[in-house]
Amino acid sequence: MMPEEVLRTAQSEMLDYHGKGLSVMEMSHRSKEYMEIAEQAEQDLRDLYNIPDNYKVLFLQGGGRGQFADVPMNLIKDQNNSADYIVTGAWSKYAYEEGLKYGKMRRIDGVKTVDGLTCWNDDYTISSDAQYVYYCMNETIHGIEHPELPKGAEGKDIVVDISSDVLTRKLDISKFGVVFAGAQKNIGPAGLIIVIVREDLLGRSLSITPSVLDYKIQADKDSMYNTPPTYSWYIAGLVFKWMKEQGGVAEMERRCIERSKILYDYIDSSDFYFSKVAKECRSRVNVPFVLKDEALNAEFLAEAKENGLINLKGHRVLGGMRASIYNAMPVEGVKALVAFMDKFAAAHR
Ligand SMILES: Cc1ncc(COP(=O)(O)O)c(C=O)c1O
The missing domain is CATH 3.90.1150.10 (Aspartate Aminotransferase, domain 1)
Incomplete structure (x- = not known):
């Protein structure tokens, strides 16, 4: 669902955005009008999550599954390196399987079923040489949600997929290396993926990384290395504003x-x-x-x-x-x- 107020605002601005004589869909992403929309959306998201200054916020394409490849390509450094994936349901499993294409990923079973009920499996250790620890905060299909950081991941760069519970709970971004979320559930129309990445993790991508997927290249170009999903970004901005107004x-x-x-x-x-x-x-x-x-x-x-x-x-x-x-x-x-x-x-x- 989308907030009705947001849909009504989008409707009223559809043909003529703020008297500029054109629709947001018709704007060049490099125009002054559009840059203001984009920057405001980022600022509102920063305010909502209190995102520290040493994190970049990227507005990209390719969805959650795109990030399943993007994360290892940007963080693993060498395809002989490994990372730990805590598998708690379908989405972290898919991420792990995609990750195997780019490194020697290790699977940790993060859930177990006891008396027909699924719950956490805390009986694991994070490998000392893991380049990062990956988990999915809310498993959309299985309906299980981690309330906290994965056990034993302190001191590691933690990557979290919050595609389905983004902006539904407070989050201390400073605890993470990379946080990503597709827009289509809690934010706005499909086609936009938001990646929040700590700056020191930029610039270590594998050489095979496509430029559009390289966090550093996109960060250096304010997510406009290629044409971003401008209308989804605009609607996301309206939703962020709505959330701020709601509290x-x-x-x-x-x-x-x-x-x-x-x-x-x-x-x-x-x-x-x-x-x-x-x-x-x-x-x-x-x-x-x-x-x-x-x-x-x-x-x-x-x-x-x-x-x-x-x-x-x-x-x-x-x-x-x-x-x-x-x-x-x-x-x-x-x-x-x-x-x-x-x-x-x-x-x-
Ligand atoms: C938690 C989670 N991660 C990733 C995805 C995949 O997202 P996309 O369809 O944008 O690739 C989904 C989709 O529902 C999801 O719920």
């Missing part, structure tokens, strides 16, 4: 906790729906759940749709259901889902 990341986090608590409390109180994730590992943005009787899945989805509740089908990897409750989802949306789930359960007991 910033602290308020986004409060709403995120409120929304997810309503849903989990209901699931836990029910004998019709189940979560397969242990409480301490649960995501506050992606809530997978299963019906006691999986034969009712199709009916559940069809009736949910009739009630205006869409996109509830679980990822094909896991099946079941998944409610994604990103920043722009009002708490009323979750209450409507719970009311529907309750009605459906009562009718199918």
